[in-house]
Amino acid sequence: MSDPKPFRFLAEARAISTGPELAEQARRAEAIGYHALVIPDHLIPQIAPIPGLAWMAAATERLRIASFVHNNDLRHPAVLAQDLATLDVLSGGRLDVAIGAGWNKPEYDAIGLQFDPTPVRQARLIEAVAVLKGAFGPSPFSFAGEHYTITELDGQPKPIQQPHPPFLIGGGGRKTLELAAREAQIVGLAPRILSGQRSDPNSLTLAATIEKIAWVREAAGDRFDDLEFNIYPSTTNVSVTDNALAEARELAAALAGRTATDVSAEELLESPQIFINSLDGFEAKFRRLRDELGISSIMVGEMGPFDPLVERLAGR
Numbered sequence: 001m002s003d004p005k006p007f008r009f010l011a012e013a014r015a016i017s018t019g020p021e022l023a024e025q026a027r028r029a030e031a032i033g034y035h036a037l038v039i040p041d042h043l044i045p046q047i048a049p050i051p052g053l054a055w056m057a058a059a060t061e062r063l064r065i066a067s068f069v070h071n072n073d074l075r076h077p078a079v080l081a082q083d084l085a086t087l088d089v090l091s092g093g094r095l096d097v098a099i100g101a102g103w104n105k106p107e108y109d110a111i112g113l114q115f116d117p118t119p120v121r122q123a124r125l126i127e128a129v130a131v132l133k134g135a136f137g138p139s140p141f142s143f144a145g146e147h148y149t150i151t152e153l154d155g156q157p158k159p160i161q162q163p164h165p166p167f168l169i170g171g172g173g174r175k176t177l178e179l180a181a182r183e184a185q186i187v188g189l190a191p192r193i194l195s196g197q198r199s200d201p202n203s204l205t206l207a208a209t210i211e212k213i214a215w216v217r218e219a220a221g222d223r224f225d226d227l228e229f230n231i232y233p234s235t236t237n238v239s240v241t242d243n244a245l246a247e248a249r250e251l252a253a254a255l256a257g258r259t260a261t262d263v264s265a266e267e268l269l270e271s272p273q274i275f276i277n278s279l280d281g282f283e284a285k286f287r288r289l290r291d292e293l294g295i296s297s298i299m300v301g302e303m304g305p306f307d308p309l310v311e312r313l314a315g316r
Helices: 019-032 049-059 077-091 105-110 118-136 174-183 206-226 244-255 265-270 279-293 307-313
Strands: 008-012 036-039 064-067 097-100 141-144 149-153 167-171 186-189 228-231 295-302
Touching (some): 174 186
Parallel strands (some): 186 228, 228 295
16 A cells, blocks of 8 residues: 555534634634535535535635535536536635435435436436536537536636546445546545435445445556545444443444344444544544555544544644
8 A cells, every 4th residue: 555645634514604603613624724624415404515615715725615515416517517616716726526426315305306216326426427527627518428418518617626626426335436436536435325315334344345445446447546535424423432332332233123234333433434432542543544444534524523633633
């Protein structure tokens, strides 16, 4: 493995707040050492990502901005390309393009949007990435796919970052991770989603993560060493605690029965997606994941619990 990449920490801003409150949160994230402040893309009580990201960029000088992540099905990619390129221009080149196939069926149901089978949503995402990159390119482009048709569109404005801002594409299934391996600069490692919109406990394990990275390595070829791997908390809330094993046992009991094979508390504690530990335990875990698996980008959820660790490790 090549030399480990420096730690980059991302925090989440989703609470409905005033502009000055959001600006102060962004300035505080920048001062602490967070690499980026991100906003989810859901139709739930939260601020919308595009205007929120613009406000955060205006309040800061170095902090990067991104959605985590845009649901491709909520916007036509040519429209999203214009929004994102505008954000990159307004921020002076501090945007990351994070996008996924969409997964939260209740949101689709609430607005009468068809929730297609996973292979269809994945295929649409593949085409959307091509449209985004085409719109970011230097000249008019055309695209003829199953889901999108573009005819001599010259996307405007052009992003400052060329040939395009960094892409973050993540998932728990092989097809989406292979797309990330080919097209993204940052690969998000996520659990697979079972029917009923629940995560697959076996997809949370360290062994499953190693398998996902192997899929990426095979698909990425020569570009593998340049990729950055991202993890984020999933399945349960973040818990900074001195009683990690007891909490992990409670979580293991709650997850029991979702699949034919249950996961143990010990497997959950070593999972890259389960954030239950003391701060010292998290530091040891993050260092191990980076040194052994190359995972250096970490979205920690809301600011606060991890701030002391971010101050200690960011950029190192």
